[in-house]
Amino acid sequence: xxxxxxxxxxxxxxxxxxxxxxxxxxxxxxxxxxxxxxxxxxxxxxxxxxxxxxxxxxxxxxxxxxxxxxxxxxxxxxxxxxxxxxxxxxxxxxxxxxxxxxxxxxxxxxxxxxxxxxxxxxxxxxxxxxxxxxxxxxxxxxxxxxxxxxxxxxxxxxxxxxxxxxxxxxxxxxxxxxxxxxxxxxxxxxxxxxxxxxxxxxxxxxxxxxxxxxxxxxxxxxxxxxxxxxxxxxxxxxxxxxxxxxxxxxxxxxxxxxxxxxxxxxxxxxxxxxxxxxxxxxxxxxxxxxxxxxxxxxxxxxxxxxxxxxxxxxxxxxxxxxxxxxx
Amino acid sequence: xxxxxxxxxxxxxxxxxxxxxxxxxxxxxxxxxxxxxxxxxxxxxxxxxxxxxxxxxxxxxxxxxxxxxxxxxxxxxxxxxxxxxxxxxxxxxxxxxxxxxxxxxxxxxxxxxxxxxxxxxxxxxxxxxxxxxxxxxxxxxxxxxxxxxxxxxxxxxxxxxxxxxxxxxxxxxxxxxxxxxxxxxxxxxxxxxxxxxxxxxxxxxxxxxxxxxxxxxxxxxxxxxxxxxxxxxxxxxxxxxxxxxxxxxxxxxxxxxxxxxxxxxxxxxxxxxxxxxxxxxxxxxxxxxxxxxxxxxxxxxxxxxxxxxxxxxxxxxxxxxxxxxxxxxxxxxxxxxxxxxxxxxxxxxxxxxxxxxxxxxxxxxxxxxxxxxxxxxxxxxxxxxxxxxxxxxxxxxxxxxxxxxxxxxxxxxxxxxxxxxxxxxxxxxxxxxxxxxxxxxxxxxxxxxxxxxxxxxxxxxxxxxxxxxxxxxxxxxxxxxxxxxxxxxxxxxxxxxxxxxx
Ligand SMILES: Nc1ncnc2c1ncn2[C@@H]1O[C@H](COP(=O)(O)OP(=O)(O)OP(=O)(O)O)[C@@H](O)[C@H]1O
Ligand SMILES: [Mg+2]
Numbered sequence: 001x002x003x004x005x006x007x008x009x010x011x012x013x014x015x016x017x018x019x020x021x022x023x024x025x026x027x028x029x030x031x032x033x034x035x036x037x038x039x040x041x042x043x044x045x046x047x048x049x050x051x052x053x054x055x056x057x058x059x060x061x062x063x064x065x066x067x068x069x070x071x072x073x074x075x076x077x078x079x080x081x082x083x084x085x086x087x088x089x090x091x092x093x094x095x096x097x098x099x100x101x102x103x104x105x106x107x108x109x110x111x112x113x114x115x116x117x118x119x120x121x122x123x124x125x126x127x128x129x130x131x132x133x134x135x136x137x138x139x140x141x142x143x144x145x146x147x148x149x150x151x152x153x154x155x156x157x158x159x160x161x162x163x164x165x166x167x168x169x170x171x172x173x174x175x176x177x178x179x180x181x182x183x184x185x186x187x188x189x190x191x192x193x194x195x196x197x198x199x200x201x202x203x204x205x206x207x208x209x210x211x212x213x214x215x216x217x218x219x220x221x222x223x224x225x226x227x228x229x230x231x232x233x234x235x236x237x238x239x240x241x242x243x244x245x246x247x248x249x250x251x252x253x254x255x256x257x258x259x260x261x262x263x264x265x266x267x268x269x270x271x272x273x274x275x276x277x278x279x280x281x282x283x284x285x286x287x288x289x290x291x292x293x294x295x296x297x298x299x300x301x302x303x304x305x306x307x308x309x310x311x312x313x314x315x316x317x318x319x320x321x322x323x324x325x326x327x
Numbered sequence: 328x329x330x331x332x333x334x335x336x337x338x339x340x341x342x343x344x345x346x347x348x349x350x351x352x353x354x355x356x357x358x359x360x361x362x363x364x365x366x367x368x369x370x371x372x373x374x375x376x377x378x379x380x381x382x383x384x385x386x387x388x389x390x391x392x393x394x395x396x397x398x399x400x401x402x403x404x405x406x407x408x409x410x411x412x413x414x415x416x417x418x419x420x421x422x423x424x425x426x427x428x429x430x431x432x433x434x435x436x437x438x439x440x441x442x443x444x445x446x447x448x449x450x451x452x453x454x455x456x457x458x459x460x461x462x463x464x465x466x467x468x469x470x471x472x473x474x475x476x477x478x479x480x481x482x483x484x485x486x487x488x489x490x491x492x493x494x495x496x497x498x499x500x501x502x503x504x505x506x507x508x509x510x511x512x513x514x515x516x517x518x519x520x521x522x523x524x525x526x527x528x529x530x531x532x533x534x535x536x537x538x539x540x541x542x543x544x545x546x547x548x549x550x551x552x553x554x555x556x557x558x559x560x561x562x563x564x565x566x567x568x569x570x571x572x573x574x575x576x577x578x579x580x581x582x583x584x585x586x587x588x589x590x591x592x593x594x595x596x597x598x599x600x601x602x603x604x605x606x607x608x609x610x611x612x613x614x615x616x617x618x619x620x621x622x623x624x625x626x627x628x629x630x631x632x633x634x635x636x637x638x639x640x641x642x643x644x645x646x647x648x649x650x651x652x653x654x655x656x657x658x659x660x661x662x663x664x665x666x667x668x669x670x671x672x673x674x675x676x677x678x679x680x681x682x683x684x685x686x687x688x689x690x691x692x693x694x695x696x697x698x699x700x701x702x703x704x705x706x707x708x709x710x711x712x713x714x715x716x717x718x719x720x721x722x723x724x725x726x727x728x729x730x731x732x733x734x735x736x737x738x739x740x741x742x743x744x745x746x747x748x749x750x751x752x753x754x755x756x757x758x759x760x761x762x763x764x765x766x767x768x769x770x771x772x773x774x775x776x777x778x779x780x781x782x783x784x785x786x787x788x789x790x791x792x793x794x795x796x797x798x799x800x801x802x803x804x805x806x807x808x809x810x811x812x813x814x815x816x817x818x819x820x821x822x823x824x825x826x827x828x829x
Binding site for chain 1: 624626646647649650651658664665666667670678682685688690
């Protein structure tokens with residue numbers, strides 16, 4: 001009895017990803033029990049559409065966490081790219097899909113700027129991206145004076161609002177991003193270098209790895225993923241708003257950490273970020289369905305998120321205590 | 328008097344039996360040396376005896392009482408771990424007295440008082456640093472000594488356990504440390520001492536216990552044994568101690584030409600390395616040998632000078648360029664600059680060869696496993712399997728991974744920076760033989776940085792002595808030891824053909 005339990009705990013600790021997926025599954029079942037509306041098709045679809053965005057940014061963020069850095073400007077890059085795409089389509093009369101392509105490239109450029117600043121001037125990523133976040137947010141305000149850009153051509157709506165079969169299209173994009181990121185991190189040389197840098201930057205440099213080049217590249221990739229999330233959100237709302245992505249920096253970090261990506265770098269699986277995002281989304285969804293007062297929602301979801309983050313350390317603490325008792 | 332007794336200690340790690348039914352007794356007023364190959368289980372034993380690990384079986388009694396039940400007994404054991412684990416961003420004084428509860432620092436922390444209390448300790452150990460200096464700014468040898476002082480600050484210890492304390496020490500520091508150890512012993516405390524340097528064991532030891540593969544294979548009083556006995560017990564075979572390892576195929580072809588290179592810790596250094604040659608660099612710790620090589624390698628900045636590889640200009644300041652052109656540096660501090668701790672042995676081995684293993688953008692797992700297996704068996708790396716995280720390998724085996732992986736980058740120049748730090752005698756000879764083979768068979772030029780005079784004298788075709796970042800002498804192999812020794816302490820070699828530049 002004790003033995004099997006021990007084994008169970010051991011597997012849990014070995015693979016945070018399996019454990020966290022299991023937890024997600026249990027949460028979904030419980031949610032289905034406590035609220036009959038939870039498993040409703042419409043509810044599930046909107047939940048998945050929500051989590052697609054946080055998940056996508058979380059996957060991007062986990063790339064940075066793997067090299068021991070983070071980007072707090074993800075939300076502002078997303079909304080600025082959304083605004084720019086909107087202005088191109090609405091005010092500039094550019095073909096909607098061409099505008100989206102341009103916005104993606106602009107996202108890449110913004111990420112590149114972040115990366116170059118941080119590597120060339122040797123800035124701390126957190127402080128630098130807080131600063132850049134204000135810059136992108138500021139440009140956004142200058143361009144829009146705080147007003148939303150409406151009359152987005154309907155031809156792009158389906159990207160955000162549509163479904164293929166029962167599955168929301170943004171979620172398919174998120175899965176696509178995940179597959180690409182997983183290929184990059186798990187299968188390629190560059191991916192191995194990413195883990196190496198996160199493990200020991202000095203050793204990586206002595207091995208001849210172009211540490212700074214890879215860091216800049218990751219910032220650029222992250223910028224582009226942000227732009228993708230931003231324009232999909234514009235398509236979902238049918239208008240470009242400067243408030244898009246306000247919560248994404250924190251949510252993406254929380255998702256990645258819940259999913260087992262270490263803040264200190266070097267370990268974890270980007271897929272964990274998507275599972276982490278799903279956990280957060282299920283929690284917020286259930287809280288709404290249970291009719292928790294609007295004023296309490298944020299506090300309650302916060303508490304549950306902190307609990308979820310502490311999961312992996314909790315399991316270690318529990319097994320250590322058990323060992324002491326047994327010994 | 329018997330202070331500590333361990334009976335039938337067994338410690339298992341996933342896939343390894345680190346200790347197998349081990350008995351050991353420690354007596355006060357006696358220096359007990361523990362010796363064994365890399366991965367034999369020495370550090371694991373010490374960690375069990377100090378309460379860091381809990382053995383899977385067996386019992387430990389301290390002062391006749393069961394320490395498994397009464398864990399406070401482990402406070403009687405002061406412990407200096409193998410790896411330096413000080414707080415780099417805190418001052419020397421703060422490091423000495425942490426944790427404060429144990430050292431009787433109560434209430435608000437008064438920096439001045441801490442510094443005052445640290446002064447006599449630093450003086451006793453002749454450590455030449457100020458209490459208010461940050462630990463990361465002081466030399467490694469001083470850090471090592473601080474680590475030892477720290478273990479002895481708490482007064483009520485009866486046993487002092489030192490796990491390879493001399494790996495980062497200079498010869499003088501070692502002499503000093505031995506004096507201190509003898510003084511501590513004279514106060515009727517027990518000492519447990521681990522080292523791979525056999526001459527230290529013979530100088531210091533009174534009893535010796537030998538481990539092999541997690542088992543205790545021999546136990547004797549020191550006067551009854553000799554070097555051959557120790558080596559045979561340790562490795563299971565006899566070994567010739569007088570073997571030399573110079574390259575016998577030094578060519579006239581200049582491989583690397585360094586001209587007037589200047590950097591932060593060295594000035595105007597020029598030398599030539601020939602194909603198939605082993606060139607030794609010796610000097611005191613802090614002479615600037617590592618810094619010089621790291622600057623040529625591109626890891627540290629070089630302020631001036633030029634380098635040619637194979638007669639062609641060699642770009643300075645970019646490690647990637649150096650590695651691509653076959654100039655490889657194997658760092659001295661493997662924990663800080665060598666290993667990728669949380670990655671597996673496989674990932675650590677294949678990291679420099681990924682380009683060769685990649686097909687259609689993705690790494691071929693088959694080729695990767697094949698390379699991993701080849702390196703593990705060629706370099707005799709002891710690991711339960713290739714997926715083990717490298718941080719759990721014994722120090723010596725980590726070093727073998729680092730050497731092994733560099734060989735798959737087609738090196739032309741290999742810089743070995745203290746390659747046998749913390750390596751057992753058997754493996755040391757293996758590494759020397761390997762250097763010789765690489766130089767002779769592949770025509771690789773080898774630069775060997777070492778503080779161990781024996782080592783350079785056994786292996787190097789030529790020896791350059793560095794003092795305060797300047798070349799103070801160049802010697803052919805077979806030179807008298809005294810002449811080299813005087814060069815490394817700053818006495819310029821005379822003009823009879825042994826001056827640095829030609
Ligand atoms: N925390 C750990 N987890 C898993 N395996 C371990 C751990 N610590 C040690 N081992 C394994 O136990 C064996 C003994 O290791 P140990 O560090 O005691 O060797 P050692 O004799 O001190 O070697 P060295 O001279 O290289 O320091 C090795 O095979 C090592 O890989
Ligand atoms: Mg050891």
